[in-house]
Amino acid sequence: MELYHALPFFCYLLGKCFKSETEFWVWKLIKIGTVVIATFVLCWLPFLGDIDVSLQVLHRLFPIARGLFEDKVSNLWCTISIAVKLKNHFTPEMLVWVTLVTTLIGLIPSSVHLLLKPTVSNFKLALVNSSLVFFLFSYQVHEKSILIVALPVCLLLPEKTFSCLWFLLLSTFSMLPLLVKDGLLVPFVVSMALFTMLVHYVFEAKAWELPVFKQTLQIKHLGELFNFNTAAFMQAWFYVCMIEMVLLSLLCAVKTPPTRYPDLWPVLISLFSCMHFLGFLLYFHVVQFCNEYLTDKQAIKEKKDN
Numbered sequence: 001m002e003l004y005h006a007l008p009f010f011c012y013l014l015g016k017c018f019k020s021e022t023e024f025w026v027w028k029l030i031k032i033g034t035v036v037i038a039t040f041v042l043c044w045l046p047f048l049g050d051i052d053v054s055l056q057v058l059h060r061l062f063p064i065a066r067g068l069f070e071d072k073v074s075n076l077w078c079t080i081s082i083a084v085k086l087k088n089h090f091t092p093e094m095l096v097w098v099t100l101v102t103t104l105i106g107l108i109p110s111s112v113h114l115l116l117k118p119t120v121s122n123f124k125l126a127l128v129n130s131s132l133v134f135f136l137f138s139y140q141v142h143e144k145s146i147l148i149v150a151l152p153v154c155l156l157l158p159e160k161t162f163s164c165l166w167f168l169l170l171s172t173f174s175m176l177p178l179l180v181k182d183g184l185l186v187p188f189v190v191s192m193a194l195f196t197m198l199v200h201y202v203f204e205a206k207a208w209e210l211p212v213f214k215q216t217l218q219i220k221h222l223g224e225l226f227n228f229n230t231a232a233f234m235q236a237w238f239y240v241c242m243i244e245m246v247l248l249s250l251l252c253a254v255k256t257p258p259t260r261y262p263d264l265w266p267v268l269i270s271l272f273s274c275m276h277f278l279g280f281l282l283y284f285h286v287v288q289f290c291n292e293y294l295t296d297k298q299a300i301k302e303k304k305d306n
Contacts, residue, residue, distance in 0.1 A: 004134040004148045008126035011111045015118030063140050068095050070142040072266040074174040074273035075135055082267060099139040106133035106281075110288055121159075125288035127152035132281050136274070143178045146171045146277075160287070161203040166238055167280055169196065173245050174273035176252055177266035185253055244272065 017029040047054050059065075068086065069078045077099070080086060086095060110129040114122050131149040135141055150171045157164045172192060179188045248269055257264040 002148075004131035004145075005127050005152070006130075007107055007111050008114055008123060008130050011115040011126065012118045012123045015115045018115075019118060064092065064096060066140055067092075068099070068139060070140070072177060072263060072270040073141050073143045074146065074270045074277060075141050076137055076274065076278070077141075079271055079274045082271065096139055099137060102137040103133060106137050110285060113289060122288055124152060124155045125284055128156065128284050129281065129288060132277065132284065136277060136281065143175045146174055157199065158203060161199065162235075162238070163280075163283065165196065165199050166241070169245070170241070170273060170276050170280075173249070174269065174277075176249060176269055180252055189249075241276065248272065 013032055014029070017025045017032065019025075020028050044054075044057075047057050068081075069075060072078060077086060077095075090098065107130055110126045114126040128149065131152060135145050135149050150168055153164050153167050153171075169192060172188070176188065179185060248265065252265040252269065255265075261267075
């Protein structure tokens with residue numbers, strides 16, 4: 001699963017090597033590469049004695065035989081399959097190649113940007129973008145895989161509280177059918193409420209003060225489009241999203257779906273969440289390229305640390 005985060009680590013460390021001012025970049029790259037290869041060998045050492053065991057580990061790491069996705073996961077392929085059954089039109093081998101190419105294309109923008117500008121703020125954003133691309137476009141994705149995306153989003157909570165709070169609530173909501181199946185509806189509701197209150201009081205994320213009726217939205221440059229203080233329409237959509245999440249949660253919990261469509265609620269939740277995840281993918285890419293988080297003070301500090 002850490003493949004979701006692997007490419008940003010590679011690009012960040014390689015970019016740091018290229019921009020190193022204290023030692024020759026090749027020597028720094030050799031040192032990092034040696035540590036990485038040694039760690040890789042140590043991790044695989046217990047399985048290298050038996051080729052069958054090694055192949056079984058690879059099979060577990062890349063479970064191609066299990067299909068394109070699990071249940072009603074909120075990614076692109078599950079959403080498309082609502083209208084077009086991909087498995088009826090493509091062989092598993094073709095789907096593997098399609099997802100591989102799509103994932104690689106999605107990874108290129110943020111990875112190249114991080115390689116050219118290897119700052120800590122870009123690294124955190126690239127972690128989010130990389131893992132979200134894997135979740136939306138890769139092969140054999142499970143509902144719980146969204147938690148791998150949520151992990152780096154938590155790193156951005158102090159800097160972009162409103163957006164990250166929105167994403168984290170949505171990521172938990174996307175697993176609702178799985179939580180209901182496991183009898184975790186009450187913990188789901190309680191934890192969502194407690195987390196929202198905790199973030200509000202710790203980071204002072206006043207998402208409840210809707211300014212859409214108080215000021216006219218003025219955008220002077222692209223970065224301001226995603227500024228919490230000025231993007232009133234984003235706050236308005238946040239409330240719309242929360243209302244829709246509550247309604248879908250109530251339907252999933254108390255309303256039996258039609259006999260003809262037994263998976264109606266999970267499908268609606270999957271579709272709803274996927275559309276928002278695609279929006280967040282665009283959002284975090286724009287934020288990374290706008291580089292909102294890197295202040296002059298941080299840039300000077302990172303240059304000294306380099």
